[in-house]
Amino acid sequence: MYQVLVVEDEPLIRDAIVEMVQQMDGFKVTGEAASCEEGWRLVQELWPTLLITDIQLPDADGLELIHRIREQKLPIVSIIVSGHDNFPYAQHAIRLHVSEYLLKPISEQELHASIKRSLSRLESFAEPNQLLLDMQAFVDRMPEYHSVQLFERVDRIIDAIFGSRSGDQGAMISYCNILAGKLADCVKAIYPAFREAEMQPGAGRQQFRMYVHGLLHEWIKQYSLFAGNNMKLVIARACDYMERHLHEEIALSQIAEYSNLSASYFGVLFKQHTGRSFVNYFNQLRMDKAMELLRNPDLKIYEVAESVGFVSLPYFNRVFKQQLSMTPNEYRKSLGL
Template sequence: MFRVLVAEDELWIRDALTEMVEKLAPQFHAAGEAGNGEEAWSFIQEQWPSIVITDIMMPHRDGLWLSEQIHTLNLPIVTIIVSGYDNFHYAKQAMRYGITEYLLKPVDEEELHGALRRSMKRLESMSDFHEGVIRIQKFVEQLPEMDQQTLLQESQSLVAYILKLKATAPGKRTGLLAILSAKLNELFQAFIPQHAYAPLTDESEQGVRGYFSGLMDAWLLLYPQQADPNVHSSIKRVCEYIDTHYYENFTLARLAEMSYMSVSHFSMLFKKTTGQTCLNYINQIRIHRAKKLLQEPDLKIYEIADMVGYSSMPYFNRIFKQLVMITPAEYRRRMGL
């Protein structure tokens, strides 16, 4: 199954695109939605989808900016551009970022399905890189729990895996090294505020091994003795806020700001502290409340969706069914309402 992110600021178009993607299940699954480029970028760093369908014109960073971030880090993601502007200028910019799928609004369902199927072939060539990204994410998330021996073994194994890509895929190797370096530095800064960001400057094999060995030594020296004790309490405060303000329009950027962290720091530490992503946590709180409201026969389902923070009925239905395994209407019927 290929996980797809739909980034579009117009809600009705976003819903339509998501429904088009879901019609190709089980090969494709709409794993998430975003209303602007910043939200989409945060989702990518937290969930690592295989395909991103993005509008060009969006607030808070547009689709071209998002495409550039994906291209710059050489991420194993296929980007499909959607635009309401029949302008070759945008197409030329998109081509610079390796994008070959450019669809005009209103998007034809068959055209989108064709673009998704063609994306499968490109994704096959990215499988080793995608595995590398997943391995990096797993390593960084588990790092605070590792003992010294395990940490050194796992870090050396991960670096060796990336270095093997040198001969056949130097671009992927460089991208993975950049991701690993950024993730580790962000983790260090989150747990150890005095840590100074140390970029990787020497990509020779000796330089790479020495660089990451130095980072591991710094971690073992400073963590947990000098780790910030306020980190977990900050995440707890955010959870308490979500628990009581679940109906609000949350963004990762806003919640991260409440914790005085960057989005990537916050996403990583939230999952580390709670055992789940921030998006999953929010959805679970909302659906739990929705199940209670569905027991009130005077309330319409669309009213309940709005009351728990979903302005889109199709999105509410999808999330509810994903977590409860049945639709809100079926849930009501089974409750005898």
């Protein structure tokens, strides 16, 4: 299954692209974003194999997002969707090895054809993409593991990085930086005063292993202290804020600022405390409220969607089905409404 991230600031166009992708066997949209920064955050959390992005975004253009992906040598195929036939943009896209450059409005047939033409590249990225997914799964589940498991599992990831069949030195260095960066963020999330030692450039397997083990030792030491201190109150306060603002579109950066933490630290801290990402947790709160409202037969489904902060009805339907495995209309029918 190929995971897809769609970055488009116009809700109707984003909805249309998502629906087109979902019609293809073997492809699933696992993330949606309306800006470059939100897209980049989701790239580093979801590790999609395919990115479909608009060029013109509110905070930066889609080429900036693709540039970051290329800079870190991430195994992601990129398809650009643009409202303008802009030759300089197309030239830049070619230099960034963009797979396809499509002009709006795009048809389902056109998008499907462009994705099919990208299949060989997608297949070649399967192994490194799985490595990134394994890294993320390890980081997300760190609080569940005892110390011996932590070191055993991270050693397997390190061996996979250095044992990659691609032999791409640049990619290997990038994956080392990603793993070390995520572990350092985990430590800083529970111990903001932490300052990690500088990792030696071009470190070999054993040197990198020692560096990572040092980060894990620090995390183990600090986590036991964190688990009982008032950081739990910070997350509880954030959750309470989210419950009181279900009707708004809250970004992770906004709730992090409310909590007086950086976005990266807050994201890690929130997931370690609740077991879910900020987006998944917030959507679950909204769906719980939506189910309550749907039990009122006098309310239209679009009114329920607006009440819990969704300006796009198709997006609301998608999130509802992801959380409950049924559409809002099917939920009502199950209640006999």
